[in-house]
Amino acid sequence: MSASADAARSSEAPLFACEDIRLDLGGRSILHGISLSVRPGEVLGVIGPNGAGKTSLFEVLSGRLRPKSGRVTFRGEDITRLPLHARARLGVGRTYQTPVVPDELTVGQTFKAARQAYRPYLTRFDAEYGAELVHLHVDPDEPTARLEAMNRRKLLLACLLMRRPPILLMDEPAAGLINSEVDEIDHLIRMLSKEMNVAIVIVEHRIELLETIADRVMVMDAGSVIASGSLAEILEDPKVHAAYFEGPGDGAHA
Numbered sequence: 001m002s003a004s005a006d007a008a009r010s011s012e013a014p015l016f017a018c019e020d021i022r023l024d025l026g027g028r029s030i031l032h033g034i035s036l037s038v039r040p041g042e043v044l045g046v047i048g049p050n051g052a053g054k055t056s057l058f059e060v061l062s063g064r065l066r067p068k069s070g071r072v073t074f075r076g077e078d079i080t081r082l083p084l085h086a087r088a089r090l091g092v093g094r095t096y097q098t099p100v101v102p103d104e105l106t107v108g109q110t111f112k113a114a115r116q117a118y119r120p121y122l123t124r125f126d127a128e129y130g131a132e133l134v135h136l137h138v139d140p141d142e143p144t145a146r147l148e149a150m151n152r153r154k155l156l157l158a159c160l161l162m163r164r165p166p167i168l169l170m171d172e173p174a175a176g177l178i179n180s181e182v183d184e185i186d187h188l189i190r191m192l193s194k195e196m197n198v199a200i201v202i203v204e205h206r207i208e209l210l211e212t213i214a215d216r217v218m219v220m221d222a223g224s225v226i227a228s229g230s231l232a233e234i235l236e237d238p239k240v241h242a243a244y245f246e247g248p249g250d251g252a253h254a
C-alpha cells in the first residue's frame with residue numbers, strides 16, 4: 001500500500017471497535033480490559049498462546065457472550081447488547097475455527113437457506129457471486145457432509161460473503177488446511193480487504209501466516225493485550241517472546 005493510502009486510512013474512523021472489555025466465565029476473570037479497532041480495508045491479526053482469551057474475545061465481539069463491562073461499537077454505534085443474529089444482520093460476519101456445515105443439506109439447499117436466512121432474501125445471483133469469490137466449484141446436489149475441509153470452509157464463507165459484510169471476524173480460517181489451501185485463503189483475505197475494503201479481525205496461531213495479510217498485530221496473553229503494532233515490532237518485543245515462544249512445550253503452541 002502507498003504512503004498516501006496509509007495516511008488516508010489512518011485518518012478514517014474505525015468501522016468496528018471494542019473498548020475495555022472485561023469478561024468472567026465460570027466465576028473466573030477471562031478478559032481484563034481488551035480494546036481494539038479496525039478500519040475499512042484493514043486486517044488486524046490477533047495472536048497469543050493457548051488460553052490467552054482469543055476465542056472468548058471473539059464470542060464477545062460477535063455477540064455470543066455479553067461482557068461484564070466495556071463496549072463494542074460498529075460504525076460508531078454501541079452494539080454491546082445486540083445478540084449474534086442482530087449483529088450479523090448489521091454486517092458483522094463471523095467464521096469459526098471448525099467449519100460446521102448443515103450435514104443434512106446439499107450445497108444448493110445450504111445456499112438457499114443462507115439466501116433466505118433473513119430479509120432481504122437474496123437471489124441466486126448473490127449465491128453465485130459468493131461462490132465465485134471463494135472459487136467454490138462443486139455440484140449443487142452434492143451433500144455438504146461429503147465436502148472436504150477446504151470446500152466446507154469455502155461454502156460457509158460464500159454464504160457469509162453473499163451478504164457483502166463490511167467486517168469479518170475470522171477465527172483461525174486456515175486451521176486444518178494444507179499449504180496450498182492456506183495460500184488460497186491468504187489470497188482471499190487480501191482480496192477482500194485490499195480490493196473490496198472489508199475490515200478483518202483474524203485470530204491466527206501461526207505467526208508466519210500473518211506476515212502477508214495483517215496490517216497490524218495484537219498479542220494477547222492471559223486475558224490481556226501485551227503488545228500491538230506491526231508484525232516486525234511485536235516480534236522484537238521481549239514480552240511477546242516470553243509469552244509466545246517460551247511457554248510450556250517450548251513454543252509448541254506457536
Ligand SMILES: Nc1ncnc2c1ncn2[C@@H]1O[C@H](COP(=O)(O)OP(=O)(O)OP(=O)(O)O)[C@@H](O)[C@H]1O
Pocket residue numbers: 025026028030048049050051052053054055056057
Ligand atoms: N465456558 C468457560 N468457562 C470457564 N472458563 C472458560 C470457558 N471458556 C473458556 N474458558 C477459559 O478462558 C480462557 C481463555 O480461553 P479461550 O478459548 O478464549 O483462549 P484462546 O486464546 O482462544 O485459546 P486457544 O488458542 O487454545 O483456542 C482459558 O483459560 C479457558 O480455560
